[in-house]
Amino acid sequence: MKSRNSKTVRQNFRNGVLFCSPLIIGLLVFTVYPVLASLYYSFCRYPMLKPPVWIGLANYRTLFSDTVFYTSLWNTAYYAAVSTPLCIITAFLLALMLNQKVKGMAVFRTMFFVPSIVPMVAGSVLWLWLLNPQYGLINIVLRGMHIPAPGWMADPLWAKPALILMSTWGVGGSMLIFLAGLQDVPTDLYEAADIDGASFIRQLWHITIPFLSPHIFFLLVMGFINAAQYFTQAYVMTGGTGGPVDSTRFFSLYLFQNAFQYWKMGYACAMAWVLFVVILLFTLLLFKTSAKYVYYGGEK
Amino acid sequence: MALFRVLRYAICTILIVSSLVGCRSGESQSKTPIQVISIWHPFGGVQKEEFDQVVDAFNKSHPGIHVDTLFTPQDDSNNQKFFTAVAAKNVPDVIVVGGHQTPAWAEQGALEPLDDRLIKSGVKPEDYFAPCWRQNTYRGRVWALTYGADPNFALIWNKRIFKEVGLDPNRPPRSIEELDRYNDKITRVVNGKIERMGIIPWSRYGVGNAMLTWGWAFGGNFYNPKTRKITANDPKVIKALEWMVSYAKKYDMTKIGAFGQGQGSREQNPLYLGQVAMQLCYIPDLSDIRMYAPNLDYGLTFLPSPPSGEDHSSWVGGYCLAIPKGCRNPNAAWTFVEWCCHTPQGTSAVGRLMGMFPGYRKSPYFRDIKDDPHYSIFLQILRECRHQRPVIPVQPFYTEALGRALEMALYGRMTPEAALGKATTDVQVELDLAIACK
Numbered sequence: 168m169k170s171r172n173s174k175t176v177r178q179n180f181r182n183g184v185l186f187c188s189p190l191i192i193g194l195l196v197f198t199v200y201p202v203l204a205s206l207y208y209s210f211c212r213y214p215m216l217k218p219p220v221w222i223g224l225a226n227y228r229t230l231f232s233d234t235v236f237y238t239s240l241w242n243t244a245y246y247a248a249v250s251t252p253l254c255i256i257t258a259f260l261l262a263l264m265l266n267q268k269v270k271g272m273a274v275f276r277t278m279f280f281v282p283s284i285v286p287m288v289a290g291s292v293l294w295l296w297l298l299n300p301q302y303g304l305i306n307i308v309l310r311g312m313h314i315p316a317p318g319w320m321a322d323p324l325w326a327k328p329a330l331i332l333m334s335t336w337g338v339g340g341s342m343l344i345f346l347a348g349l350q351d352v353p354t355d356l357y358e359a360a361d362i363d364g365a366s367f368i369r370q371l372w373h374i375t376i377p378f379l380s381p382h383i384f385f386l387l388v389m390g391f392i393n394a395a396q397y398f399t400q401a402y403v404m405t406g407g408t409g410g411p412v413d414s415t416r417f418f419s420l421y422l423f424q425n426a427f428q429y430w431k432m433g434y435a436c437a438m439a440w441v442l443f444v445v446i447l448l449f450t451l452l453l454f455k456t457s458a459k460y461v462y463y464g465g466e467k
Numbered sequence: 468m469a470l471f472r473v474l475r476y477a478i479c480t481i482l483i484v485s486s487l488v489g490c491r492s493g494e495s496q497s498k499t500p501i502q503v504i505s506i507w508h509p510f511g512g513v514q515k516e517e518f519d520q521v522v523d524a525f526n527k528s529h530p531g532i533h534v535d536t537l538f539t540p541q542d543d544s545n546n547q548k549f550f551t552a553v554a555a556k557n558v559p560d561v562i563v564v565g566g567h568q569t570p571a572w573a574e575q576g577a578l579e580p581l582d583d584r585l586i587k588s589g590v591k592p593e594d595y596f597a598p599c600w601r602q603n604t605y606r607g608r609v610w611a612l613t614y615g616a617d618p619n620f621a622l623i624w625n626k627r628i629f630k631e632v633g634l635d636p637n638r639p640p641r642s643i644e645e646l647d648r649y650n651d652k653i654t655r656v657v658n659g660k661i662e663r664m665g666i667i668p669w670s671r672y673g674v675g676n677a678m679l680t681w682g683w684a685f686g687g688n689f690y691n692p693k694t695r696k697i698t699a700n701d702p703k704v705i706k707a708l709e710w711m712v713s714y715a716k717k718y719d720m721t722k723i724g725a726f727g728q729g730q731g732s733r734e735q736n737p738l739y740l741g742q743v744a745m746q747l748c749y750i751p752d753l754s755d756i757r758m759y760a761p762n763l764d765y766g767l768t769f770l771p772s773p774p775s776g777e778d779h780s781s782w783v784g785g786y787c788l789a790i791p792k793g794c795r796n797p798n799a800a801w802t803f804v805e806w807c808c809h810t811p812q813g814t815s816a817v818g819r820l821m822g823m824f825p826g827y828r829k830s831p832y833f834r835d836i837k838d839d840p841h842y843s844i845f846l847q848i849l850r851e852c853r854h855q856r857p858v859i860p861v862q863p864f865y866t867e868a869l870g871r872a873l874e875m876a877l878y879g880r881m882t883p884e885a886a887l888g889k890a891t892t893d894v895q896v897e898l899d900l901a902i903a904c905k
Binding site for chain 1: 501553554575576577658674722725729874878898
């Protein structure tokens with residue numbers, strides 16, 4: 168009896184693995200192998216069409232003395248530090264507004280969600296025109312209000328803020344997550360708070376935000392990872408140059424240029440691993456500290 | 468169960484029969500065996516249709532060969548699809564390569580040298596405009612033939628604006644000093660906002676190329692092939708950059724940047740819109756003008772240069788055809804390359820159908836256009852052309868470094884001398900590595 172049982176277990180295991188095998192093979196071939204290969208290439212001089220040549224730590228050493236590398240790191244950190252929280256706040260405020268019981272709410276929700284399904288390239292081109300310093304809608308409005316109109320993508324000082332402003336346009340996904348979260352906040356808490364005479368702000372601070380903190384945390388982690396890999400918009404809006412004067416040369420853009428424009432695949436792989444380590448450390452830091460500010464309900 | 472078995476047999480039979488039929492129909496066609504070859508090209512939009520017409524003309528005149536075309540986008544340094552194909556050893560038979568990319572692609576081992584075929588077909592260097600030939604010769608071998616030479620640049624000017632500000636509409640600037648004077652007259656700044664400029668010297672075809680164009684016009688040099696030294700810090704190149712920076716300083720770079728944002732080619736070309744009065748111009752602009760600004764009253768001339776510079780300065784770019792290493796039908800591929808680049812029929816077709824100048828000096832196409840007031844200027848420029856981009860395997864990196872130097876200097880982050888000095892050292896390091904690493 169026992170042997171038959173273990174035979175079935177083994178058979179089930181074998182069949183299970185066979186059924187999963189497309190996924191397992193796909194993961195091994197298209198994810199694990201490239202990841203490991205890129206680690207190997209990061210120690211090589213590898214111009215792609217010629218075989219890689221082992222050069223030890225040379226790529227990493229060059230990297231840490233490359234001024235453009237630091238510029239790109241700074242650009243990315245700047246973008247991540249400003250854009251991530253800004254997008255979360257925008258999404259949260261939008262979700263709060265779209266959670267009201269008003270007629271035609273579905274229409275409003277759709278309107279605010281639509282930008283996030285516009286393809287990134289199309290959105291970037293659109294924003295390039297909105298941000299046009301001479302004829303753009305944004306500057307026309309600013310001039311109308313007698314506010315000095317910046318040069319946006321033409322000015323090294325304003326190029327990053329322009330991209331950050333643009334990022335708030337695509338918060339539809341985050342907004343949906345908050346909306347879902349808002350449905351989960353127990354209404355009896357609000358009722359109790361109302362009876363106690365708590366103001367809207369106090370309710371927000373003591374009920375809504377604690378209940379939404381897991382969502383905020385999730386968006387913070389994902390937002391940071393996305394911001395660290397920021398590429399498409401900068402590539403499209405600057406014609407792949409990262410200009411003016413390197414102000415939008417983000418880490419991934421510089422990585423791409425090294426890999427596919429200068430054919431320094433080894434160097435680009437080294438950059439990718441540095442980026443991976445940075446993201447890993449920062450995410451770990453976020454997780455380690457999360458117990459202090461994330462409330463999963465019922466524990467306290 | 469039985470039903471399944473029957474079905475299985477039925478499907479197998481259908482498959483086998485259909486594959487046999489497929490073979491037979493192939494056989495019946497191949498009485499005169501047709502060799503199908505493929506070419507990958509970067510010509511999009513209208514150019515794609517024109518290129519297809521060139522290929523059709525070849526297919527009609529060569530019954531034994533059929534050329535298939537495939538559009539593969541290409542940037543300044545790279546054609547990703549092609550490179551992937553090379554890595555996978557599954558290449559097309561002919562590839563279009565930018566003249567400045569030839570040495571890099573050859574160095575990467577992606578191309579087949581053409582020397583033996585050139586000797587057999589009697590193709591000689593003197594058949595081609597010298598810079599066209601030079602840009603395809605690397606490490607003593609020839610890797611590609613020029614398909615469309617692209618003499619860079621003519622100066623185009625808008626006669627209407629010249630008249631409007633009291634300049635003689637038929638007298639373009641002949642020196643840098645004159646160009647500056649004209650620019651001052653034409654440029655209009657209202658409430659701190661630039662509304663019109665005479666010229667933005669670096670505004671078209673990329674900042675890296677602008678550095679090359681004016682560097683040569685000022686009499687500078689970018690590379691010494693004998694010593695294999697990068698010479699972007701040549702005092703005359705620095706002079707050229709200082710001249711461009713003088714524009715950035717005079718009008719405030721961020722304001723010029725703001726003015727230039729959104730300006731582009733085709734219908735957004737600021738020259739057609741009267742936003743600038745002078746511009747650098749290349750051959751395809753002429754067909755653009757016909758399409759987007761048919762009423763533009765304009766003239767074309769050589770680039771102006773300073774007294775210590777180079778008169779009638781220009782350099783050549785353009786597209787070339789090469790045979791990738793390991794292609795399946797190199798002989799048929801060569802027939803196509805030779806037809807397009809080295810025969811009267813082929814080069815005329817390229818000229819007439821695509822509006823590109825062949826690199827082949829004796830092409831009958833040049834007789835067609837020699838009396839055209841605008842095309843003939845470009846022909847003169849091509850005939851007098853002395854330069855091509857440095858024939859080095861790190862050319863894309865070099866152009867990019869020059870562009871960076873220009874931007875840094877324009878925005879006042881570095882002095883022209885320091886910026887070009889940095890470009891020189893950076894590119895030299897890359898070049899030495901590429902040459903050492905055979």
